[in-house]
Amino acid sequence: MHMTSQTARSRSKGAAAAYRNKTKTYRRVSIALAALTAVGFAALPTFWLANTYQVRVATLVMMWMGLATAWNIVSGFTGYISFGHAALFGSGAYVVGLGTARYDLELWVALPLSFVLVGALSFFFGLLTLRIKGHYFAIATLGVAEAIRVLINYARSITEGVVGFPLPIDLILIDPKVPYYIMLGGLIAVVITAAMILSSDFGIRLLAIREDEAGAEALGINTARSKVIAFTISGAFSGFFGGMFAWILNFLSPESVLTPFVSLQVAVMVIVGGMGTIVGPLAGGLGFYMLSEFALVTAPRLNLLLLGSVLIVSMLFMRRGVFGTLMASRFWPRGFRL
C-alpha cells in the first residue's frame, strides 16, 4: 500500500511510543508483584506460621531461593554452569561458624565477613576456572569445590574436620524470627541485585557471553572481566547464605554444607524453574524445597525417587524450565520479563 512519508513517520512514532509504554507498564507490574511478595513474606511469621519448625522451614526456603538467584547471576546469565557453588556456600558457613565459635566474633560482624571473604574467594575461584570453556568449566568447578572440601576436612585442627562443631549456645537460643527477617533481607538484596544486573549494560554483556562468546569478544567486550565480576557477586551472596545456614543449623560439618549435592540442588532448582529469569530461581527454589520437605515427611524412602522423576519429566517436557517455557509460550505477553 502506498503511504506518504508523513503517515509512515507518525505510525512509527505511535508504535515506538506504544512499545515504550508497554515496557514501562510491564516493569511497574513486575516491581509491584515483587513488592507484594516481599510484604507477604514479611507478614508470614506473624499471621500464618504456627511454630518454630514452620518458621525455620520458611527461612530455609528463602535461603534456597536466594542461593538459586545468586547462582543464576553467573550460570543463568552467562551460561557458564557452575557445579562448584557448594564450596562458596560452605566457606561462608565456615566463616560464620568458626568466627563465632572459635574467634568469638559477634554475628553482625561474622555475617558481613562471610559476604566479603567468600566474595574474595569467589574472585580467585572464578579467575582460576573461567578461562576454561564449555563443559570443561562445569566439571572444573566441581573438581575445585571438592578440592576445597578435602582441604577443609584435612585442616582438622582449625575446622574440626569431619566431626564438626556446634555454634555458641547464645546464638542457638535466639528467637527464630530474627534469622527469618535477616534472611528475607538477604533474599531481597540478591533479587534486587539480579534484577538490576539484568536491566543494565553489564547484564547485556553477560547475556551476550551466553549467546555467543566469540561474537561478544569480537564486539570488544571484555568477557573475562565480566565473567569474573558476575562470579564474584554470585559467590559473595552464596557465602552470605552459607553463613546464615550455619547459624540456623546450629551445627557445622562438611557433610552438611560442602557436598556436591548442594551444588547440584541449586543448579536443578534454577534450571527447572527457568534459567536466566528472575522468577525462575525463586519459583524453582520454593517448589523444589517444599517438594523435598514433603517427600521427607510423608514418604522418606521415596524422596529420591520423587525428586529424580520430577527432574526427568521437567527436562523432557519443559526444557527451559517452568517459567522459561511459560514466558516463551503464546499465552505470555510479549516483552514482559519477570
Next chain:
Amino acid sequence: MSDLIQILLAGITIGVVYALVAGGLNLIFGVFDVLNAAHGEFIMLGAFTTYQLWSEGLHPLLTLPISAVAMFLLGIVVQLVFVEPVLKSSTIISFILLFGLGAVIRSLTLLIAGANDRVVFHYQGSVEIFGAFISKGRLTVLAVAVPLLVATHVYLKYSRLGVATKATAEHADIAEACGINVRLVRLLTMGIAAALAGVAGSLIAFLFPVNAQTGFTFIIIAFVVAVVGGLGNFYGSILAGILIGVAQALVGFYIDSELSLGVSYLALVVVLLVRPTGLLGVKAVA
C-alpha cells in the same frame, strides 16, 4: 622396592577400572555431546548382576558377559527413551535429565534390594611377584580389563561401525550426509559405553563390597578422569585413569592417606590450568 611394586600394581588396577568407566563417558560425549550423569548406575547394576548370579552359583567370570549384555541393552533403552528426545537441547539439559534418571534407578534399587553391602567372596588369597603381593581378585581385574580396553580400541579403529563412530564424533552432519546411520551409531555407542561400565562394576564387585550408592561415588572420580584425559577422547581416559589411579596410590603411601582421594581433584585443577582441553585434548574419539 617390592612395596613400590605393590603400590603401583594396586594403582594400575584401580586405574584400569577408571579407564573403563571414563572411556565410556568419553565415547558418549565424543559422539553426541552428552555427559552421562547416570553412568554410575550402569556400574552399580553391573555389580549387582554379578553378585546376584554369583550367589546363585554361577562362576564370577561367567557373569561378566551377562552383565555386559544386560547393560548394553539397558543403555540402548535409556538412549531411546531419555536421551534422543533432548539431543538438540544444550548439554546441561541432558545432564540434569540423566542425573534424575540416576537418582530414580538408585532409589528403586535401594527399595528393592535394601541398603546392605554385597560382597563376592570368590577371589581370596594373593600371588607374590618379586616380593610384592597382588591379590587374585586384582589380577583377575587386570586380566579382564586390559584386553577389554584393547578390544574396544580395535573395534574403534578397524571395524566398520567403529570407523563410523569416529566419523560421527568428528562431524555428525557430514557423516550423515555420507550415508552413515547416525542414530544407530549413537545407540551403539551408548550401549557399548554402558556395557563397559557394567563390566567395570562387575570387576569392582570382585574386589570390594558394593551397594546401591557405589556407582554414584565412582562416577564423580570417573568424570574427573574423563576431563583430565580430554573430554571426548577415549585414549585420554585410559592414560588419565591409570595416571590418577597410580597417583592416588602413591600419594596415599608416601604422603597422607587422607589426601589420596583428593589427588584426582588436584590433578584436575593442575591439568586444566596447564592444558585446558585435557591431557590428550581435542575432542577426538580416537
Next chain:
Amino acid sequence: MRNRWSLVFVLLTALALVATACGDSTEVTVTSVVTETETVTSVVTSVVTETETVAAEPIRVGGSVSLAGFNAAVGEEFLRGLELWRDMINNGTGIYEGRETVGLLGRPVELVFSNDESSSEAALRTYERLITQEGVDFIFPPFGSGATGTIAPIAEREQKALIATTASAETIYEQGLSYIVMGVSPSSKYIGRAPEIMAEQGFATAAFLTLNNPFTLASSDFLRGEIEALDGGAVLSEDLFEFATNDFTAILTGVGAASPDVIVIQAFGTQAVTIYNQMADLGVDAPMIVMSAGAWRDDVFLAGAGVAKAECLIADHHWNPNDDIAGNAEFAAGYAEKYGSIATIGSDPSPAMGLTYGQLLTYAVDAIGESAIDDQSQIIDFLRNTDGLQTVLGLQTFDPETGKNTALTPSLIQFQGGERVIVWPPEVAQGDVMLPCAPLAGRPEVVTEG
C-alpha cells in the same frame, strides 16, 4: 511431543510411582507407629480393671532412625531395641513383668519417627519438626556420634532431655550442654584398655588405621596417649580413611613396612571386613591385632573374614545376649520372640542401646512423675545424680557436671575357635589371651557356596 517412547515411559513410571506410594504398607514410612489394636485393647482392659486411671492419650516418644545409608544395619537394630522396650512397657512383659502401671505415667508409649537415611541434616529437620510441630513428649537419640552432635543443640534449645545411648564421642559432652546424658560407654573405653594387654605381652609399637568419623577419631586419640605412656611405646603410623575408601593397599603397605607390634583397626561393618581381607592378601601382619566396632556382628565380620582369619583378633565387647546382667535374659527372649534368634547379631550392642534408652527414660519418669514432660531438666538432674541405674548395657552412673558416662566399662574379647572369649580385664576374664598366632596370610580361606 518429541518422542512417543518418552511419553509411554513417563506414563508407566507415573503409574508405578502411584502404585508404590499407595501400596507401600510393609515399610515403615509413616511418621507414627501405633501398637497393634489388639494390644491396645488388652492394655486398656487390663488398666481399667486393675487401676483407676483410664489409658488416655499416648505418650509420644519421637526421633529419627537410620534405616538407609551407612548406618542402616545398626540403625535397624537400634529401632528393634526401642520397639521391644515399647512393647514390654505397654504390655507389662519381659523386663517390666509385673509392672503396675501401663506404659509411662499410666499412658501407653507410642514411637514416632522418620527415616533420616544416616544423614545428619535430615535428622536435624526431623527433630526440629517432631519437637516444634508434632509436639512429641520425649525424644530418643539418632544413631551415632555425628547425628547426635548435630541435634544436641536443638535439644538444648527446646529443653528436651537427650538421653544419648548411641553417641560415644566425648567431645559432644564437653560443650557445656545441660540437657544431655551419655547412656553408653565413652569411645575411649571401647578398646582403651588394649595397651594394658600390650604391656603384659611386652608389645610397645602400634600402627593405627582410623576411619574419619567422630567416634573412631576420639577412640584413636585416647589410645595414642595410652600407648605413648607405655615403656618404649610409640605409634609408628596413623592413617585416616573415608567411608568411600575401598582400596587400602597404600595404607596397608605402609603399615607392613613399619612392622608394628600391634595393628589397631577402627572401622565399621563391611569396611572392616575389606581391610581385614586385604591385610591378609597383602601379607601384612602383626603379633597383635585390635579392632573396635568392626567385629560386632557375626553375620558380617565372621562371615566376611572367616573364622580362621578372625582367630586371635582382639575386639571391644559391650554387650552380648549371654552376659549375666539383670534384664538381659528377658531382653534376649523378647527379641527372639519378635525378630528371631538374637545370636545372629553377635555382639552388636545396637538393640541394647535402644532398650537402654527406654530403661533410663522409664527410671527417670517413674521417679519424677507427670511434671517430667514439661520440665525435662528434672530428668537430667535425676540421671546425672543417680547412684547407679541398671540397664542391659550394665550399671550406669554419670558425671553430674557434663552427663558423661562414668560407670560402663567395656571388656575386651578375643576370637578363639570362632567364639568370643572375654580376656580382659582380668577380673572378668573368661580365658587367657592367646598370642601370638599363626600369620594371617597363611590361614585357610572363607568357605562359601558361591
